Amino acid sequence: MVSGEFGYALVSGATRSRGRREHMVKVGVLWVSLIAACATGCSVGARTASNPLPSWNDSPSKKAIVDFVAKVTQTGGPDFVPASQRIATFDNDGTLWAEQPIYVQAAFALDRVKALASQRPEWKELQPFKGALEGDMKAVAATGERGLLEIMAATHAGTTTEEFETIVGEWINTARHPTTKRLYTEMVYQPMLELLSYLRANGFKTFIVSGGGVEFMRPWAERVYGVPPEQVIGSRIKVKYEPRDGWPVLLRLPEADLIDDHAGKAVGMHQAIGRRPIASFGNSDGDFEMLEWTASGRGPRFGLIVHHTDATPEWAYDRRSHIGTLIRAFDESPKRGWTVVDMQRDWKLISPFQK
């Protein structure tokens, strides 16, 4: 989950929220924490063909999911929900794929700096670009908010939407995770892929609601998650319609349009979906309002928080982490009736390549 910091840095540009400046300090730590330990390999439990969630252990978390789906799909039952209202929303970073040791979109930004450097010779001597090019994350962090916004503007704005889609598509096909050396699209959570499929098989329409950039996710979300572009909601920058050589383009501007994090997730869902989900899945405090908004509707509701307890092969983190900080959503889950997934206890494996 992009818990505010990077999602904010990503799209803020000209509109700077005073109250969130303090978060930017944490971003420095994010950029420094490029390296983290990860060992691969874990045992895979038995699965049966009739089991829709084969990578889930038979724990209370799985039971809560299956029970919820059973009751909302039981025609004539007291908790039946028509298929058209079975909206489920999923956070991305830390919920559907790994967000450690660096948000994937931050890795993309750093790679873009390198790719663009030949056109910008002045970057060799200009921070934060110099630091980004030399892998000196301390130097990047030292430039603070200004530096991060400069990197984001240089790497995420100034292209047309189609050019950016191509850039992201080519990058995601080749870029690899810094420690596992796997493609980022392999660093997805197998149990969550099964959950997406299970919900869709039961008439749910699945959406992604991420603090990450919507145009960073759409080029590959359908292939990787089965979620089409029109069901991907994320932070976004403004775009401008203009003719170019007689053909219209949408030009990406260095100005935030929506920060789809915390309360922004409720706003983003309202803008794009227009009705309240009945189930939401997240992993950090940036998802709190998404779950709260979902859970406070009438009728049966389901909220779930993925708790990163599995240090091997994943990363164990929660309230002390600068990425995916999980405090309030964890502490309030019991009284709100939200399910907390303990990755180590509830999942048989983490990634598809462990199968």
Added chain:
Amino acid sequence: MVSGEFGYALVSGATRSRGRREHMVKVGVLWVSLIAACATGCSVGARTASNPLPSWNDSPSKKAIVDFVAKVTQTGGPDFVPASQRIATFDNDGTLWAEQPIYVQAAFALDRVKALASQRPEWKELQPFKGALEGDMKAVAATGERGLLEIMAATHAGTTTEEFETIVGEWINTARHPTTKRLYTEMVYQPMLELLSYLRANGFKTFIVSGGGVEFMRPWAERVYGVPPEQVIGSRIKVKYEPRDGWPVLLRLPEADLIDDHAGKAVGMHQAIGRRPIASFGNSDGDFEMLEWTASGRGPRFGLIVHHTDATPEWAYDRRSHIGTLIRAFDESPKRGWTVVDMQRDWKLISPFQK
């Protein structure tokens, strides 16, 4: 089609675009033109069960639609388009339902002024509310942009999203067209309902892309058009997430977030859909950029403009109209290969109640 003027007045609030102020002058005329002539009754042609577009005459317009659908759905054909990419977008006012003699949403705003008047006794002596209450549209128009924005803020902001949904839902179930005395939801175009169904039956995902307010359309669009809330795109005001008595609400603010008209339609489609439609349907210059954006993509594309040529029982209007002004989109349709529907020539009937 909300061709800029009212859509703008609807959501502008605090963000006032200098360049569109001139449009506001026209709004005065809009508010004055509350009464227009309309006689009902027209003959219904023969229909066969196997005909998917029974209210369409066998004219070139119908052939263009059917030919397009045939080629993009022909598996293995040179113009085949996978179902996931069959996105079709429809303007609402003047394309799916009548926009004369007043935008339905403007009628809603006037009715809201009356409904709220008992709580606002000062309105009896305060323009533009005095004029709205007394039916003196000249007095309303005389207050210009300021007055219209005051009406929009008073009638469209200040509630929660759920309260507004309820208000719209109750109004649309009882409010009647000023001249035909029909429910507004009966003032839809039967041939376009058939077209929506025909496209969906051929694997298309149908969206509404309107200058009208998205939260004004979502409460009834699924029932009337078969388009679910998450496929309705429109102008929108900002909303704020906040707790109220311990429960979160989204509060509607008197500030524009998106004017989904002209170039704003391309922006709105990009934000909400994230991929380019292959077919778009409109009726005025406010739809020009929607059709242009759609048509300038690669592969087979379809653009259609509804031309209001049928004065009885509809309204005949185009370039001289302040509502649904049609000049550029009409003039450029031939060279751009867009189909222009002549309502009188191409449609056997207008509304479902004529069947």
